Amino acid sequence: MPTHKHFRHKLAFIGAGYVGLVSGTCLSDIGHKVILVDRKQETVDKLRRGLVPIYEPGLDTLIKKNVKAGRLSFTTDLAKAVQESDIIFIAVQTPPDKDGHADLSYVEGAATQIAQAADAYKIVVNKSTVPPTTGDFVAKILAKHNKKKIDFDVVSNPEFLREGSAIEDFMTGDRHVIGVSNKRAEKVMREIYAPLPMQLFVTDVKSAELIKYASNSFLATKISFINAVAQICELTGGNIDDVAKGIGMDKRIGSSFLKAGVGYGGSCFPKDVSAFVKIAEKHGYDFNLLKDTESVNKEARNFFIKKITNAVGGKKGKTLAMWGLAFKPNTDDMREAPSITVVESLKKKGFKIQAYDPEATETAKFVLGDKVSYEKDMYDALKGADALVIMTEWKEFETPDWDKVTKLLKDPVIIDGRNMFKPAEMEKLGFVYHSIGRG
Numbered sequence: 001m002p003t004h005k006h007f008r009h010k011l012a013f014i015g016a017g018y019v020g021l022v023s024g025t026c027l028s029d030i031g032h033k034v035i036l037v038d039r040k041q042e043t044v045d046k047l048r049r050g051l052v053p054i055y056e057p058g059l060d061t062l063i064k065k066n067v068k069a070g071r072l073s074f075t076t077d078l079a080k081a082v083q084e085s086d087i088i089f090i091a092v093q094t095p096p097d098k099d100g101h102a103d104l105s106y107v108e109g110a111a112t113q114i115a116q117a118a119d120a121y122k123i124v125v126n127k128s129t130v131p132p133t134t135g136d137f138v139a140k141i142l143a144k145h146n147k148k149k150i151d152f153d154v155v156s157n158p159e160f161l162r163e164g165s166a167i168e169d170f171m172t173g174d175r176h177v178i179g180v181s182n183k184r185a186e187k188v189m190r191e192i193y194a195p196l197p198m199q200l201f202v203t204d205v206k207s208a209e210l211i212k213y214a215s216n217s218f219l220a221t222k223i224s225f226i227n228a229v230a231q232i233c234e235l236t237g238g239n240i241d242d243v244a245k246g247i248g249m250d251k252r253i254g255s256s257f258l259k260a261g262v263g264y265g266g267s268c269f270p271k272d273v274s275a276f277v278k279i280a281e282k283h284g285y286d287f288n289l290l291k292d293t294e295s296v297n298k299e300a301r302n303f304f305i306k307k308i309t310n311a312v313g314g315k316k317g318k319t320l321a322m323w324g325l326a327f328k329p330n331t332d333d334m335r336e337a338p339s340i341t342v343v344e345s346l347k348k349k350g351f352k353i354q355a356y357d358p359e360a361t362e363t364a365k366f367v368l369g370d371k372v373s374y375e376k377d378m379y380d381a382l383k384g385a386d387a388l389v390i391m392t393e394w395k396e397f398e399t400p401d402w403d404k405v406t407k408l409l410k411d412p413v414i415i416d417g418r419n420m421f422k423p424a425e426m427e428k429l430g431f432v433y434h435s436i437g438r439g
């Protein structure tokens with residue numbers, strides 16, 4: 001916790017999921033008093049017992065520290081949390097509806113409950129990712145459901161943390177963004193974030209809402225761009241690693257998000273890109289660039305599935321080992337993980353899959369059920385398999401005991417969706433090694 005003097009505010013977070021839990025805990029760590037509210041009794045019970053319902057490196061220690069210091073608490077009682085706090089963050093889910101729009105029903109529900117409970121002026125902060133004009137929508141809900149004619153300010157404060165490095169991103173990332181409509185709310189929001197070292201970018205509410213969609217859509221487009229270039233590398237004999245490195249050396253482009261693979265997944269990029277297409281459509285703009293981003297992403301998974309079937313001869317009844325299920329390393333999040341599409345397609349083709357993921361087994365069981373067997377370690381997954389498929393680049397997969405891998409696999413075939421290894425080295429080790437965009 002920073003030692004310099006700063007304002008200590010009373011905050012409530014509605015939603016103790018990935019974003020609410022991390023950002024609420026971090027804000028308690030810089031000195032604010034934070035009440036985390038979730039309607040799931042099980043989540044709150046776990047947190048009260050000192051257990052963290054999600055896997056996020058460093059979060060358990062940070063929660064313990066701030067609970068002990070009396071700055072952080074958990075409840076299902078939204079009304080009490082609202083009454084005891086001055087600033088209420090809405091951090092509930094905004095999943096895609098059946099047409100790809102952001103489903104705002106959870107935000108609407110939370111805003112309604114806040115309005116019904118509020119007994120004095122509150123700042124209500126949209127931390128969930130929401131389309132432009134949601135600030136106005138929330139203001140209307142607050143006015144409609146508050147019988148006491150309480151005054152509210154609605155602020156947009158989109159979140160940019162990445163699962164897996166969420167604490168670091170929140171505490172020392174590139175920026176926090178605040179969208180405000182008056183100086184009163186701006187002053188308080190500046191005080192809340194003052195102890196953090198990064199820049200606070202203040203703008204109007206709609207621009208802040210758009211910054212979140214534009215950022216995620218741009219990053220997703222970078223991934224699809226490099227995946228399309230990887231296809232050209234395969235067709236021409238180029239090497240995507242060198243091409244990406246050469247592109248990234250240009251500071252105007254930058255080297256991040258230029259890693260070819262099986263396409264983006266997770267709880268944010270897929271839904272935010274599709275919601276941005278829908279937002280544009282609603283306002284009369286056809287966002288073809290983003291539609292292509294989406295189709296290249298689908299294509300990347302399909303190319304990988306074809307690569308696997310080609311590598312093992314495409315015959316029914318073969319067994320595949322799968323390393324990694326989570327949509328990326330250092331998280332147990334399975335939402336929109338590329339492994340889902342790959343497993344479902346391979347299963348339909350008659351493959352048997354023996355999977356291992358260091359953290360996502362429990363979450364994967366919800367999504368994949370018995371479509372794969374869940375093995376207890378990376379070597380168990382290899383036993384008797386015809387080939388190894390790599391879906392997630394977990395650190396523990398970086399330095400395997402290659403002798404053991406060769407002995408356990410029936411055939412020394414690896415299909416790597418994350419380009420974890422160098423083709424020449426794998427060849428030297430005796431593997432038939434397939435990866436993405438390497439000639």
Ligand SMILES: NC(=O)c1ccc[n+]([C@@H]2O[C@H](COP(=O)([O-])OP(=O)(O)OC[C@H]3O[C@@H](n4cnc5c(N)ncnc54)[C@H](O)[C@@H]3O)[C@@H](O)[C@H]2O)c1
Binds near residue numbers: 110159268
């Ligand atoms: N997960 C990420 O990496 C990430 C990053 C940046 C932004 N976001 C955005 O942040 C928002 C939240 O995402 P998340 O991943 O934390 O979602 P999540 O599903 O993990 O968490 C949402 C939580 O809100 C709770 N909830 C819903 N309605 C409630 C209510 N009325 N009262 C109390 N609790 C309620 C749910 O029970 C759930 O635990 C989304 O809009 C998402 O797009 C997510």
